[in-house]
Amino acid sequence: MKAMILDAPGGLDRLRQVDRPDPGAPGPGMIRVRLHATSLNYHDYGVVTGRMPTEDGRIPMADGAGIVEAVGEGVRDFMAGDAVVSCFFPDWQEGPPRIGDFSRVPGDGIDGYACELVVGPATAFTRAPKGYSHAEAATITTAGLTAWRSLVVDGGLKAGDRVLVLGTGGVSIWALQIARMMGAQVAVTSSSDEKLERARSLGAAHMINYRTHPEWGKLVHDWAGGGVDHVIEVGGPGTLAQSIDAVRIGGHIGLIGVLTGFAGDVPTATLMSKQARLQGLIVGSRRMQMEFVRALDEATFRPVIDRSFALDELADAFRYQESGDHFGKIAVTF
Numbered sequence: 001m002k003a004m005i006l007d008a009p010g011g012l013d014r015l016r017q018v019d020r021p022d023p024g025a026p027g028p029g030m031i032r033v034r035l036h037a038t039s040l041n042y043h044d045y046g047v048v049t050g051r052m053p054t055e056d057g058r059i060p061m062a063d064g065a066g067i068v069e070a071v072g073e074g075v076r077d078f079m080a081g082d083a084v085v086s087c088f089f090p091d092w093q094e095g096p097p098r099i100g101d102f103s104r105v106p107g108d109g110i111d112g113y114a115c116e117l118v119v120g121p122a123t124a125f126t127r128a129p130k131g132y133s134h135a136e137a138a139t140i141t142t143a144g145l146t147a148w149r150s151l152v153v154d155g156g157l158k159a160g161d162r163v164l165v166l167g168t169g170g171v172s173i174w175a176l177q178i179a180r181m182m183g184a185q186v187a188v189t190s191s192s193d194e195k196l197e198r199a200r201s202l203g204a205a206h207m208i209n210y211r212t213h214p215e216w217g218k219l220v221h222d223w224a225g226g227g228v229d230h231v232i233e234v235g236g237p238g239t240l241a242q243s244i245d246a247v248r249i250g251g252h253i254g255l256i257g258v259l260t261g262f263a264g265d266v267p268t269a270t271l272m273s274k275q276a277r278l279q280g281l282i283v284g285s286r287r288m289q290m291e292f293v294r295a296l297d298e299a300t301f302r303p304v305i306d307r308s309f310a311l312d313e314l315a316d317a318f319r320y321q322e323s324g325d326h327f328g329k330i331a332v333t334f
């Protein structure tokens, strides 16, 4: 089977396609999946560029979607022919978080899904949303589930809430779509007026260019009539102060991303006086993914895939992500 591997110490020119042995028949509790798609995340970008060092020869990519070819003894959740999608944390089945690292995350601490075939525990997959293409299904593992957990599981999002999403990347566009599905009003920031128009066509009610309006926090606060209920904070230290300005008293900020860096100043007094909840999170459990898939079965929208690449074009796909030109998700199909 074909697989993409990453030679140490990483870097986009160190991704190469190889032939690996067929993984064989699934043992007890395992399933054999023919993979057809993965999707790119900022985390995967960190791994393949060597900023998050991994083992020599690692198969990258956390997201994987495909069809079950065979099930091992004792597997009850799936049968051959089922469309499935991988879980970001194969060991976090349900309950509160107990994992704070990436040591067992596919494509980082263990091999991921940039390959044609995999045999793995049935508990490392859920079924895919009904009617989804493999590329669409692949986008739920990391970006989709993170947005769902932050807004719905941790945030308790309800109809009529006001939501702010930062930028127009994978997590943020998923969050926009989930918020609209749940009857919330959404403000979006972006560096591009053209992307803001695309966000409007997906139902965004308020659009701000963060380059031309660096004090966007107050603008969002005023639009929401006293602050938003939820912020999808993917920027990190360079955007957090504005996000705190944008949130309402008693509101919720999902601290998700590191696009502007890993550490920085936090206006603690403003956060305290806002009595806002700042919640750090990494993706979610398998149980959360199952509930998310059930919700998506009833939804009428589809995730936004900006562009798809072939497996041996994985490095080009990451170069495209690097350019920042994308809107929503980038997929790789095979």
Ligand SMILES: NC(=O)c1ccc[n+]([C@@H]2O[C@H](COP(=O)([O-])OP(=O)(O)OC[C@H]3O[C@@H](n4cnc5c(N)ncnc54)[C@H](OP(=O)(O)O)[C@@H]3O)[C@@H](O)[C@H]2O)c1
Pocket (backbone or CB within 6 Å): 040, 041, 042, 043, 142, 143, 146, 166, 167, 168, 169, 170, 171, 172, 189, 190, 191, 192, 195, 210, 234, 235, 238, 239, 255, 256, 257, 258, 259, 260, 281, 282, 283, 321, 324, 325, 326, 328
């Ligand atoms: N904690 C978790 O579980 C989790 C899960 C998934 C992702 N993440 C993190 O979330 C972040 C986003 O991930 P992603 O996969 O969605 O990335 P992505 O698809 O590559 O999104 C990048 C987009 O973010 C926007 N952006 C960049 N700098 C910005 C800034 N200073 N202010 C506002 N927006 C900015 C840009 O949008 P415009 O082009 O519109 O300006 C850019 O296109 C990353 O840091 C990633 O590591 C965390």
